[in-house]
Amino acid sequence: MSHLLAGSNISTGYDQLQILWDVSLHVDDGERVVILGANGAGKTTLLKTLVGLMPAWRGSIELNGEPVQHRSTDYRMRRNLAYVSDVGIIADLSVEDNLRIGGYHLSRSQVQDKMGLMFERFPILKERRREAGGSLSGGQRKMLAVARGLMSDPKLVLMDEPSAGLSPLLVNEVIEIIQSVEEEKIAFLIAEQNIKFLDIAHRVYVIDFGKVIFSGTVQELQQNDAIRRAYFGVESLT
Numbered sequence: 616m617s618h619l620l621a622g623s624n625i626s627t628g629y630d631q632l633q634i635l636w637d638v639s640l641h642v643d644d645g646e647r648v649v650i651l652g653a654n655g656a657g658k659t660t661l662l663k664t665l666v667g668l669m670p671a672w673r674g675s676i677e678l679n680g681e682p683v684q685h686r687s688t689d690y691r692m693r694r695n696l697a698y699v700s701d702v703g704i705i706a707d708l709s710v711e712d713n714l715r716i717g718g719y720h721l722s723r724s725q726v727q728d729k730m731g732l733m734f735e736r737f738p739i740l741k742e743r744r745r746e747a748g749g750s751l752s753g754g755q756r757k758m759l760a761v762a763r764g765l766m767s768d769p770k771l772v773l774m775d776e777p778s779a780g781l782s783p784l785l786v787n788e789v790i791e792i793i794q795s796v797e798e799e800k801i802a803f804l805i806a807e808q809n810i811k812f813l814d815i816a817h818r819v820y821v822i823d824f825g826k827v828i829f830s831g832t833v834q835e836l837q838q839n840d841a842i843r844r845a846y847f848g849v850e851s852l853t
């Protein structure tokens with residue numbers, strides 16, 4: 616059976632500079648997978664390649680078994696992929712308009728339905744729907760970014776460093792937001808350097824200098840002394 620998303624032997628980079636080296640990974644329906652790596656390990660580059668914002672020099676990317684590495688980002692988005700980047704939301708636009716952008720390829724009535732669902736799920740966004748995205752608190756902005764991603768009815772949400780710029784308290788809030796969509800069986804692929812996200816991960820890939828150096832369950836990672844000490848400088852990951 617094919618995976619929801621599968622990347623095989625992906626290599627890419629910027630001009631002559633190779634950043635990713637033969638990276639392979641997959642995500643199945645409803646799975647929460649974390650890509651863990653330090654600053655500059657290549658996490659953003661990997662997510663951008665998966666969504667088509669950067670070309671893969673080599674390797675393949677499949678969505679439900681269909682090769683998409685030569686397809687546009689738009690094409691991939693229309694196949695149930697959403698990308699929540701660290702850039703986040705558009706500060707000058709209202710909460711509502713930010714959500715509309717997330718559902719750009721839906722009909723007007725579908726957008727209204729979806730927005731209603733988002734407001735049910737995140738009541739604070741409803742309360743502030745006419746206010747500018749930029750006026751929201753850090754945690755609320757992340758909430759809006761996630762809600763915007765969910766507007767397109769994705770099966771898989773790729774999130775680039777959701778913890779960036781957030782206090783530990785707000786990081787917990789973001790984790791709760793991700794957990795709260797569990798019942799819809801939406802899969803998440805989350806690039807992070809914050810090990811807190813392992814709490815909600817089914818599986819994890821550790822990348823270092825653009826290579827996958829570990830792949831397995833969180834429990835397997837916890838049992839891997841070498842990786843734990845070398846990359847996280849901690850005795851225990853929980």
Ligand code: ATP
Nearest residue numbers: 629632634652653654655656657658659660661808
């Ligand atoms: P961070 O947590 O800092 O975002 P990351 O794991 O997401 O790190 P990337 O942003 O993918 O890492 O960066 C991987 C490497 O690619 C880094 O060495 C970075 O300097 C380099 N890089 C990123 N963007 C560019 C670019 N536009 N041109 C050249 N090199 C780049």
